[in-house]
Amino acid sequence: MREPDGGKTAILAEAGGIPGTDPALRRGTQAWTEWLIPGVGTTLGEITLLAAACSPYQQIEIGESAHFGRIFRLDGRVMSTEADAWIQHELMVAPMAATHGAPRSALVVGGGDGGSAFELLRIPTMREVVVAELDGEVVRLAREWLRGIHQGALDEPGDPRLSLAIGEGLGLMEAFARAGRQFDLIVYDLTEADDGSPAAALFSPHGLHTARRCLAPGGAMSLHLGPPLHRPETARRLLARLRHVFRHVAPLTTFVPAYGALWGIALASDALDIAAQPADKIAARLQQWQLEHKLRAYHAHLHPALFVHPRHVQAIFDSGSRPA
Incomplete structure (x- = not known):
């Protein structure tokens, strides 16, 4: 122990x-x-x-x-767990997708359990989802044991819109950027941004700039901030880096029972002010996509509330204003 x-x-x-x-x-x-x-x-x-x-x-x-x-x-x-993975996966995908309106391509960095891929594939305008996973063994075990999370998104043969790229996430994104390959949405579905994580480089200023290069005009990305009340410095540091790279950065919070804490997620874009989207526009989009009764956490009236925080939480998010 x-x-x-x-x-x-x-x-x-x-x-x-x-x-x-x-x-x-x-x-x-x-x-x-x-x-x-x-x-x-x-x-x-x-x-x-x-x-x-x-x-x-x-x-x-x-x-x-x-x-x-x-x-x-x-x-x-x-x-992730079968009981509550959909909470984080919906909130990392649906708010920015509905704000975008017609995303056709998405990159999931990490996400070997397939939960984010499932949410992206539910969007009817989506034509391509690339899952860039470091560890092929994660995908193998997820296919065998975690269908309750990926809901068939990782099945073989599966949805032809999904492709896997096994390798180090930052290196794969750098290769995409050099090739001029861009995506409407990017989801960082990764282990947390601490120094001991295999994903730490992806949260560095260089990693976030590389993600921005991989975003198509009008695109957006999402990532985990972790538990802001327990680790406020991590949230501040990530928000400062995001605000140095992107014009619009919108932190939201939710509660994920398996994590046992208030959980932070950030949405970032140069073009989309996701937090400012009115509920009626979100409702129209979800109805058009026939998702309004299929999503278990996210809905149109929740959208503006996601970005309204108690003062003590907002103070943490507001203090992450300088590059770090």
Whole structure:
């Protein structure tokens, strides 16, 4: 067992290995704990480990619990669960897609569980979705175990609009930029932006500038800010970098039960003021796309509310105003 270090370092405790553990955890299940900050964490209990692999890049685990269903974890960080992955995936895709109005191409950087790809493929104007995933082993395990998250988006044979590019995300984006290949939407569906993450370079100023080069005129991108109340400096740093690169940056928050915290997401664009879109325009778009009754989290009247925050949260977001 490792001591909490302020990152999302996880403890994988064998059932019954901790004094006072609930008796229900002593039947071969596990408890997974992530530390948001020292002394504050989230534990998902009664997990049955279904699959695990150690790739050249990371430790991959698929678990299952009665409450969360299938659970996808990388290096001790819960990425997504069947019970609530749709919350983050809808909010990373639908607000910017509906504001754009007619996105035809999208790039998912990371996103090997297929959840973001599924949301993008639901948009009827979409003609191409590229998933640039570092680790082919993630995709293999997701195809086998996480259909409840990707909803068939990763199936083989599958939707001909979807293609996979296996490799380091920043290198793939640099190659796209050199070739002049651009996308209407970019989703950074990645591990968090700390120094120990394989994705850290993508959140650097160079990584964000490269993403901007890969955006078509009128395009937009989304990324995770993490838990702003627990790690305000991370949110400030990312917002400062985004505001140095993009004209419009709109942070939103939601609650993802598996993360156990208020969660931040940022939407960024040079052309689209996503936060300013009126609900009636969003409603018309979702109706046109026949998605208004299919989305489980996002809806037109929620759209403007996503970008209105309590003062203590807004103060964190407003303070991320200088490049870092």
